[in-house]
Amino acid sequence: MITVGILTVSDKGAKGEREDLSSRAIRESLSALDARIANYEIVADERELVANRLVSWADEEAMDVILTTGGTGLTPRDVTPEATLSVVDRVVPGFAEAMRAESLKKTPMAMLSRAVVGTRGRCLIINLPGSPKAARECLEVILPALPHALETLKGEAGDCAGHA
Numbered sequence: 001m002i003t004v005g006i007l008t009v010s011d012k013g014a015k016g017e018r019e020d021l022s023s024r025a026i027r028e029s030l031s032a033l034d035a036r037i038a039n040y041e042i043v044a045d046e047r048e049l050v051a052n053r054l055v056s057w058a059d060e061e062a063m064d065v066i067l068t069t070g071g072t073g074l075t076p077r078d079v080t081p082e083a084t085l086s087v088v089d090r091v092v093p094g095f096a097e098a099m100r101a102e103s104l105k106k107t108p109m110a111m112l113s114r115a116v117v118g119t120r121g122r123c124l125i126i127n128l129p130g131s132p133k134a135a136r137e138c139l140e141v142i143l144p145a146l147p148h149a150l151e152t153l154k155g156e157a158g159d160c161a162g163h164a
Contacts, residue, residue: 002064002150004030005039005057007050009071009080010130014044022069025132029139033147038063045071050083058087058123064150066123067139070130072115080127081114088118088125095126095145099138103129106137122153 006026012018020042027037039057043049050071057063071080085091095117103110115127115138126142128135151157 002033002035002147003038003062004035005061005063005066006037007040007053007057007066007068008042008130009045009050009068010042011044011077013042013070021132022128022130022135025136026067026069026128026139029136029143032143045077045079047079047083047086050080051087054084054087054120054125058120058125063123064154065146066125067128068126069128069135072113072127072129074112074114078114081116084116084118084125084127088116088120090119092117092119092124092149095142095149098141099128102141103134103137119153124149124153 006023008020008023010018010020013020023040039061041053043053054066057066068080068084071078096115099115100110100113103113113129115129117124117126119125128138148157
């Protein structure tokens with residue numbers, strides 16, 4: 001079973017001024033996997049707050065994957081990628097590249113996404129868009145590779161040739 005944390009990054013969501021529809025879309029998308037939501041929280045667009053939560057969930061709660069939603073655009077308050085980059089050990093660009101490439105087929109606005117993906121210890125941290133539709137579409141792209149990525153990260157994967 002994959003343990004998952006969902007971190008919604010939204011000033012309005014943290015204040016209770018906006019319903020968090022993205023986390024619902026993420027939960028629905030994850031139903032295709034053997035996954036358990038181990039933690040969920042909405043935080044304001046504050047770099048240190050986001051970074052601290054990522055570190056806590058990866059290190060102390062030993063989550064397999066943390067999915068962030070929101071804060072990946074171009075507004076001055078969008079700091080999720082910077083917070084993520086400040087705590088990851090390694091960047092895994094293929095996931096973000098695949099999400100953007102597929103999203104570009106639907107909208108040219110996809111090229112505005114600054115989402116990043118990286119590892120912290122044995123945890124994979126994935127930035128998803130704040131839009132429920134975009135979060136769902138991006139997850140659809142990466143879900144087929146996610147179990148093998150997590151097995152590899154944990155040192156449990158066998159030969160990659162069998163995953164063609």
